[in-house]
Amino acid sequence: MEPVIRVDNLRKAFREGRSVIWAVNGVSLDIYPGEAVGLVGESGCGKTTTARCVLRLVEPTEGRVFFQGADMTQWSGGHLRRQRRFFQMVFQDPNTSLNPRFTVRRTLAEPLRLHGLASSRRTTEEMLCETMLRVNLEPRLLERYPHQLSGGQKQRVGIARAIITSPRFIALDEPTSSLDMSIRIQILSLLQRLQNEMNMAYLFISHDLSAVRFLCSRVFVMYLGRVVEAGPVDEIFERPAHPYTRALLSAIPIPDPKLKRQRIILEGEPPSLFNLPPGCGFYDRCWARKPSCRGEMPPFRDIGDGHFVACFAEE
Amino acid sequence: MTAHDEPLLAIRSLSVSFPRYNQRVRVLDRVSFSVDRGAFVGLVGESGSGKTLSSLTAMGFLPPSARVDEGEVWLNGQNLLTLPPEEMTRLRGRKIAMIFQSTRSALNPMMRVGDQVARAIRIQKRVGGKEAYAEAVRLLARVGIADAEKRARAYPHQLSGGMCQRVLVAMMLACRPALLIADEPTTGLDVTIQAQIFEMFLEIQREIGASVLLITHDLGVVAETCQRVVVMYAGQIMESAPVASLFASPLHPYTRMLMRSVLRVDRRVEPPGAASVMKEEITYSILGCRFAPRCPVALPICWEQKPDAESAENDHQVACYNWRGTNGTGHSG
Numbered sequence: 001m002e003p004v005i006r007v008d009n010l011r012k013a014f015r016e017g018r019s020v021i022w023a024v025n026g027v028s029l030d031i032y033p034g035e036a037v038g039l040v041g042e043s044g045c046g047k048t049t050t051a052r053c054v055l056r057l058v059e060p061t062e063g064r065v066f067f068q069g070a071d072m073t074q075w076s077g078g079h080l081r082r083q084r085r086f087f088q089m090v091f092q093d094p095n096t097s098l099n100p101r102f103t104v105r106r107t108l109a110e111p112l113r114l115h116g117l118a119s120s121r122r123t124t125e126e127m128l129c130e131t132m133l134r135v136n137l138e139p140r141l142l143e144r145y146p147h148q149l150s151g152g153q154k155q156r157v158g159i160a161r162a163i164i165t166s167p168r169f170i171a172l173d174e175p176t177s178s179l180d181m182s183i184r185i186q187i188l189s190l191l192q193r194l195q196n197e198m199n200m201a202y203l204f205i206s207h208d209l210s211a212v213r214f215l216c217s218r219v220f221v222m223y224l225g226r227v228v229e230a231g232p233v234d235e236i237f238e239r240p241a242h243p244y245t246r247a248l249l250s251a252i253p254i255p256d257p258k259l260k261r262q263r264i265i266l267e268g269e270p271p272s273l274f275n276l277p278p279g280c281g282f283y284d285r286c287w288a289r290k291p292s293c294r295g296e297m298p299p300f301r302d303i304g305d306g307h308f309v310a311c312f313a314e315e
Numbered sequence: 316m317t318a319h320d321e322p323l324l325a326i327r328s329l330s331v332s333f334p335r336y337n338q339r340v341r342v343l344d345r346v347s348f349s350v351d352r353g354a355f356v357g358l359v360g361e362s363g364s365g366k367t368l369s370s371l372t373a374m375g376f377l378p379p380s381a382r383v384d385e386g387e388v389w390l391n392g393q394n395l396l397t398l399p400p401e402e403m404t405r406l407r408g409r410k411i412a413m414i415f416q417s418t419r420s421a422l423n424p425m426m427r428v429g430d431q432v433a434r435a436i437r438i439q440k441r442v443g444g445k446e447a448y449a450e451a452v453r454l455l456a457r458v459g460i461a462d463a464e465k466r467a468r469a470y471p472h473q474l475s476g477g478m479c480q481r482v483l484v485a486m487m488l489a490c491r492p493a494l495l496i497a498d499e500p501t502t503g504l505d506v507t508i509q510a511q512i513f514e515m516f517l518e519i520q521r522e523i524g525a526s527v528l529l530i531t532h533d534l535g536v537v538a539e540t541c542q543r544v545v546v547m548y549a550g551q552i553m554e555s556a557p558v559a560s561l562f563a564s565p566l567h568p569y570t571r572m573l574m575r576s577v578l579r580v581d582r583r584v585e586p587p588g589a590a591s592v593m594k595e596e597i598t599y600s601i602l603g604c605r606f607a608p609r610c611p612v613a614l615p616i617c618w619e620q621k622p623d624a625e626s627a628e629n630d631h632q633v634a635c636y637n638w639r640g641t642n643g644t645g646h647s648g
Contacts (some may be wrong), residue, residue: 042505151362180361181532185576189586193365207506210578215588237580251510252580253535257558259581265514266507268461269475 002069003030004169004201005054005087010063021273023049025225031169036202038194038212040248041222045204050222053169055089056080059271066275068168070079083143085115085165092174094154098146104157105142108132111165112247127164134197135190152183156190156260163194171203176211188214209252213237218306224270224281227300231307241309243288266311267269288313321392322349323526324373324411324494329386331372340599341384343368345621346552347611348545350494355520355527356540359534363597365550366530368498372396374413375403390494408438412492418479422471428482429455429467433527435486440459455483459515477508479636481515488519495525499532513540513559534577546570549597552624556631566633569606604635612637 006231012024024046031037039047045111053060056072058223063074067087075083091097098107108128111117118124129139134155146154150290155175162170177185192215206212212219212233219236221229223242231240240246247264254261266285276284298312329346333569341364350356352382360366371387377396388395390411395403415421423431432451434467436442441517442450456463458481471479480500487495500516501509517540520527537544538558546556546567559643565571578584598608609618614637624632 042507176557181534181578182361182573182576185578185584185587188578192586208578210507210580210584211565213580214578238605246509253533253539254579254581255534255562255574255577256540256579257538257562259538263510263514265510269477269508294578 001033003066004034004068004070005029005031005203007050007054008064008065010050010053010065011061012046012058013051014059016274017292019274022225023273024053027222027225028228029219029220029230031201033201034195034199035218036192036204036216038216038219039203039222040204040209040219042206042207042248044224045222046225046275048173049174050090051203051205055087055171057089062100080083081106082115083119085111087169087171088138088162088165088167089171089173090091090155090158090162090175091114092277093178094158095145095178097158098154102145103142104132104137104144104146104149104160106140107157107161108164109314111161115165117165118193131160131164134163134194142254151179152187155179159187159190159194163198163200164274166198167200168203169203170240172203173205174207175204177206177208184211185214188255191215207211209237209249210276221248224273224276226281226297227308228282228311229309230300231309232305235305236309239307241303241307242311243286243313244282247287286313319373321389323351323352323354323391324528325389325443326369326373327387327389329369329372329388330384331368331377332382332384333380339382340408342381342550342599344550344605346386346547346598347624348552348555350526350528353524353526354530355487355540355542357537357544358528358530358547359523359544360547361532361573363549364547365510366454366547367498367499368550370413370498370530373518374407374411374496375400376413377505408435408490408492410492411494411496412487413496414483414487414500415496415522416502418476419471420473421483422479424471428474428479432467432482432489435489440492450489451624452483455482457488458482458485458519460485471546475508476504477512478639480504480512484512484516486521487525488523491492492525494528495520496528496530498530501536502531502533515534519589534562534573535579538641546573549599551605552634553606554631554633554635555624556597556633557629560629560631566627566631566638567635568610568638570614572609 007027008029010016010024011022013020024117027050041047052058054065101102109124112124118127132139135157176187188211204216216233219229219233223244229245240249247266250264268285271284279295280298283289283293293312298310300308300310302308327347330341331343332341346369358366383396391580429451432454433447436447436450452463453465455467456598460466460481501512523631544558544561546553548569553569563572575587598605601607603619603621604617607613617636622633622634622636627633
């Protein structure tokens with residue numbers, strides 16, 4: 001089966017004065033139809049930049065991105081715009097990603113108009129109502145402005161805007177991190193149901209690993225612009241191999257007072273991207289480091305069952 | 316009467332309201348709970364539940380538009396609500412202190428962090444400026460700030476969020492309060508930094524022997540650190556219990572709903588059934604239980620009259636007329 005999205009050695013540099021940082025530094029991944037892939041890591045690890053490059057919201061510096069086999073990075077502006085209906089994005093904060101001066105109706109009708117998807121006023125109306133019901137919103141809310149909606153309702157509108165063009169792929173950038181937990185699980189369940197109904201592929205960007213466990217089937221763990229570990233969700237969560245992933249998972253509290261766990265507390269904070277040390281970026285905080293880790297970047301190795309890790313210590 | 320039998324902090328039937336148009340909205344409705352000496356109590360709830368407001372009232376930090384309609388806040392045998400402001404200022408820091416979620420706004424952006432910690436020290440002790448500064452550097456090192464001498468000269472914007480939270484803990488260490496209110500102290504920080512800060516915080520808390528009221532929305536943090544939990548919803552207390560008891564058998568329909576919506580990293584959680592999909596609007600105008608509009612087992616009386624906290628078992632209190640009716644999972648009526 002052909003992947004919907006294939007990312008090949010993606011790199012993205014940002015300049016500040018004379019210095020250059022590589023926010024994304026050689027990321028490769030593929031996403032198959034109907035699959036939800038998680039991309040996790042802490043602030044500044046490059047997960048959002050990766051997603052933005054995949055959708056060409058920012059231009060990658062190096063590397064290629066294929067959408068259903070076609071090299072998107074070569075597309076002209078016009079062709080890219082026409083294709084956008086097939087790959088959409090849901091943003092973290094609906095308060096800043098919905099136009100406060102648009103009613104829900106206008107927000108949702110805009111993509112239909114831009115892509116010429118509704119031939120008449122009646123079909124537009126039908127598609128709006130159908131999409132609202134799909135995301136569990138009453139069609140009467142179409143006349144509301146964002147400030148008249150609750151946080152969860154606003155995020156449902158954000159999702160409705162993404163799915164109304166029947167995309168093949170959606171990048172979800174922390175879609176639940178501004179929501180309360182009882183609402184969070186409802187939004188995640190909605191995303192799961194929509195994915196099954198519409199056979200869409202997701203790239204789910206999150207620092208919330210419990211949400212990834214809920215929604216995704218595979219996960220990529222990033223640190224300082226690189227993927228350090230990847231594989232099926234259950235495999236990675238049960239048998240994390242990279243010292244960073246192990247620390248990350250052990251740091252998350254589990255809501256069960258009977259459980260007593262060994263926690264790995266990392267020293268220090270991630271180094272600045274402005275002066276990255278050679279070799280493995282995690283070296284300074286790693287408790288399993290070896291002298292060889294300083295010299296060169298560990299290669300991304302297959303350790304079985306679709307589980308990949310970039311670490312010398314894990315041999 | 317022996318002071319030591321009393322809880323350190325006791326909030327009794329506290330109601331606070333804000334003006335809205337021509338009415339008053341009661342954002343805290345007859346809230347009662349206490350923190351025993353040496354206890355570690357979690358106050359949990361979602362946005363708008365009143366958990367932060369309860370602690371702001373205790374600190375005397377209510378905004379001018381707020382009005383305390385009734386109730387008492389007892390700390391160490393003193394009703395804080397009747398204290399004159401200068402008395403309250405004297406208590407703050409020494410007896411009761413708070414660390415906030417937004418570390419950067421809790422620190423003065425115009426002042427070097429070393430000076431801020433030194434100032435906290437001088438509130439506490441009569442020492443000279445130089446001595447206080449030297450002590451501040453020592454405290455900054457104590458809370459795990461590497462190269463403390465140099466970092467003490469930094470302004471808050473030059474430090475990471477984790478570092479700023481460490482500075483706040485250093486100030487708390489300087490004041491050694493009897494009661495520490497921590498309002499989402501690690502929210503917004505990265506997970507590995509959260510773990511670091513929390514570990515350090517617990518160590519310092521044990522060192523100074525402070526009792527803690529931890530305000531959080533994270534039931535994982537509660538399960539791992541607290542002895543007791545108080546659950547709030549829309550300005551009312553729903554349930555309070557020892558941690559083990561609350562997680563083993565949540566009694567209030569709201570707590571049960573909350574527990575069902577918790578995601579876990581150690582296993583894949585099943586999506587909630589359609590029966591537990593709830594409306595999210597919070598209604599402050601209901602006279603009775605404010606969870607009634609979302610409650611699967613609400614009775615007519617729930618809308619009319621607020622249920623009193625009822626002792627269910629072993630120090631486990633629940634404010635619900637129909638908690639026995641909820642033992643089978645969420646059967647909606």
